[in-house]
Amino acid sequence: MFLLTLGVILWAAAHFFKRLAPGLRAPMGDRGKAVVAAAIVASLLMMIFGYRGADFIHVWAPPTWTVHLNNLMMLVAVFVYGMSATKGRLRGKMRHPQLTAVKIWAVAHLLVNGDLASIILFGGMLAWAVASVILINRSEVWVRPAPGEAKKDILLVVITLVLFGVMTAIHAWLGVWPFPG
Known part of the structure; x- marks a missing residue:
């Protein structure tokens, strides 16, 4: 359940990053896009494996x-x-x-x-x-x-x-x- 919950939170955080912290996101440029994309992929894997493995x-x-x-x-x-x-x-x-x-x-x-x-x-x-x-x-x-x-x-x-x-x-x-x- 922990992995699933963490995956949902990471998904939301990655998607909200640009809107809630534009001052942190903007200076990152293309590197920021890669970081967000990696976080989204990681969150998807966490949700999939967390859901499939949950009691x-x-x-x-x-x-x-x-x-x-x-x-x-x-x-x-x-x-x-x-x-x-x-x-x-x-x-x-x-x-x-x-x-x-x-x-x-x-x-x-x-x-x-x-x-x-x-x-x-x-x-x-x-x-x-x-x-x-x-x-x-x-x-x-x-x-x-x-x-x-x-x-x-x-x-x-x-x-x-x-x-x-x-x-x-x-x-x-x-x-x-x-x-x-």
């Missing part, structure tokens, strides 16, 4: 129907995340599509996982995404990008379905079948 400590029993809601929310999360890279009509409809996708992902996983490690991981990532949105909104004025072509949105739907399929295959490979029988 199962039961906190609550999620109802079985939440699996269906989780799957729907994950499909939406993949789509919303993809909106950050789209050049279609949906471009600019949402200020923080990646962070919104993380929030959807975290809530979806909190709905289906009732153990302490899951609450630390997904709750921690949810808290980080909410805090990130608040920090960004307070520090930057958003200029909404102009919408693009509708055919790019169709491509986004296709990419979303393919990525969702890949993600479910990875879950199955890891021993977590995301679709109840």
Whole structure:
């Protein structure tokens, strides 16, 4: 549990570094980018190995129907995340599509996982995404990008379905079948 918790904290600290300590970050230049990137990679490894190695400590029993809601929310999360890279009509409809996708992902996983490690991981990532949105909104004025072509949105739907399929295959490979029988 310690490694998992430390990973979540390092993830947040690495992402907040530029916004909360610009005076320390700016003089570091490109070396600072490398330090932050290394911290993010280290935090991901800590979260992965910490989560996989954590003892199962039961906190609550999620109802079985939440699996269906989780799957729907994950499909939406993949789509919303993809909106950050789209050049279609949906471009600019949402200020923080990646962070919104993380929030959807975290809530979806909190709905289906009732153990302490899951609450630390997904709750921690949810808290980080909410805090990130608040920090960004307070520090930057958003200029909404102009919408693009509708055919790019169709491509986004296709990419979303393919990525969702890949993600479910990875879950199955890891021993977590995301679709109840």
